[in-house]
Amino acid sequence: MNKSTTTLTLVTACMLAGSVSAATPAYEDLTLHHTYHVMDTTSSEGVTMNFKPFFYADGSPHTGGYGMVIDSSHACQADHELMLNNINCTYDFASSIGSQSYVRFAFGEYAGNINMDVNGDMRNTDNFIDLDGLTIGGVLVHVPYGGAGDDCGKLELTGHVKVLAIGGQECWIDCLEGDVVTAPNGDANGDGSVNVQDLLELLTQWGQCSGSCSADFNGDQSVNVMDLLIMLENWG
Numbered sequence: 001m002n003k004s005t006t007t008l009t010l011v012t013a014c015m016l017a018g019s020v021s022a023a024t025p026a027y028e029d030l031t032l033h034h035t036y037h038v039m040d041t042t043s044s045e046g047v048t049m050n051f052k053p054f055f056y057a058d059g060s061p062h063t064g065g066y067g068m069v070i071d072s073s074h075a076c077q078a079d080h081e082l083m084l085n086n087i088n089c090t091y092d093f094a095s096s097i098g099s100q101s102y103v104r105f106a107f108g109e110y111a112g113n114i115n116m117d118v119n120g121d122m123r124n125t126d127n128f129i130d131l132d133g134l135t136i137g138g139v140l141v142h143v144p145y146g147g148a149g150d151d152c153g154k155l156e157l158t159g160h161v162k163v164l165a166i167g168g169q170e171c172w173i174d175c176l177e178g179d180v181v182t183a184p185n186g187d188a189n190g191d192g193s194v195n196v197q198d199l200l201e202l203l204t205q206w207g208q209c210s211g212s213c214s215a216d217f218n219g220d221q222s223v224n225v226m227d228l229l230i231m232l233e234n235w236g
Contacts, residue, residue, distance in 0.1 A: 026044075048092040048096040052088045074152065117165035139158065152172075186217060202215040
């Protein structure tokens with residue numbers, strides 16, 4: 001199956017070590033010193049951000065934390081960054097700009113534990129480095145530098161990232177970037193893969209199309225056996 005990728009800045013690009021992105025600070029479109037609480041929603045560069053409860057190391061939830069846009073360089077980057085104080089921030093890529101194939105961000109962690117959830121698979125750990133080499137939510141995690149606690153670093157996610165949640169007790173996030181996956185021909189529901197869900201969608205649309213049909217892969221205004229063959233060719 002062939003997939004084409006387009007590099008897309010999720011929040012805005014920064015100069016991370018090992019990154020080819022331009023040196024542009026992140027979260028610049030959010031108001032400096034604005035505070036977010038559990039249940040708040042915002043967006044940055046088109047990415048939907050939802051703030052949710054943080055979970056302590058023993059698994060107990062905390063709803064009284066907050067996130068704040070500050071300028072402190074705790075993630076070792078310039079200008080605006082997001083401070084997470086006993087709260088999780090969820091980035092809903094799939095419902096806003098599209099699922100991502102490669103996500104990376106800068107972080108600073110200085111106390112407490114770390115929450116990270118990829119595609120609904122939650123991990124609760126002491127430090128970011130504990131996540132290095134794990135597969136979470138079907139996505140490979142790599143921490144190329146930093147993450148041992150009381151430091152800053154970089155984290156990379158390789159795989160199909162639909163939703164990412166990050167949280168900490170004294171945690172800073174900056175420079176969130178990603179590569180959006182262009183849907184392969186045969187992907188009727190736009191989730192970046194061709195599988196049984198797309199087959200069900202194709203069967204629902206079977207027949208003549210009035211207007212645009214997501215399962216009309218050859219553009220002949222009809223969903224038929226030709227579209228089914230295209231789907232099977234790109235299955236997986």
